[in-house]
């Protein structure tokens with residue numbers, strides 16, 4: 017079994033909890049609340065900005081052109097393509113995408129990006145990859161699960177969102193990250209592998225908590241109310 021297959025198996029509890037989370041199920045059923053969708057897009061827009069910056073750190077630490085090209089392509093993909101699923105949510109709730117941008121991150125999203133930043137700054141290349149991988153991997157499997165469970169037609173309000181995440185690009189991103197992580201793991205000490213496992217599991221836990229954050233409209237305690 018490859019290292020990434022082992023990670024997937026060890027974190028099956030979290031993957032299953034994500035597929036069954038009421039936000040994810042609400043996307044499948046098409047009845048997730050507008051407030052939860054807006055909360056998600058606000059946090060996710062900032063999350064994706066941080067994700068591109070972390071890819072930039074991984075690019076800066078790359079040792080060959082293939083890796084440079086891969087991270088460069090991924091930054092372009094997040095910048096130009098990951099706006100489509102957000103637009104799908106915005107159209108459904110009748111809010112302008114621009115109005116959901118530039119908001120402060122709720123605690124869980126803040127924690128998640130700082131967790132990835134930590135591994136990107138302080139960890140080995142393997143640790144960076146392990147922290148990043150649950151992001152495309154969980155979404156790709158969410159897409160597959162919702163397609164199978166709900167068989168959405170083109171009229172489904174979130175058909176575009178679900179189709180985007182079962183797409184070839186997300187599969188490709190996941191597989192490329194897995195291949196690189198498996199290569200690093202093959203040349204890593206048991207201690208180093210433990211650090212990769214820890215980074216991967218925490219990212220899976222934070223993926224689950226990100227859905228919960230959006231569903232419960234999580235905010236910082238005693239936060240100063242934004243003027244809207």
Ligand SMILES: Cc1ncc(C[n+]2csc(CCO)c2C)c(N)n1
Pocket residue numbers: 060063064067090093094098150151152153155186189223226
């Ligand atoms: C919290 C959160 N986690 C994962 C994704 C999905 N995602 C983000 S970047 C990317 C492409 C990676 O190259 C993918 C699939 C998201 N939107 N928000």
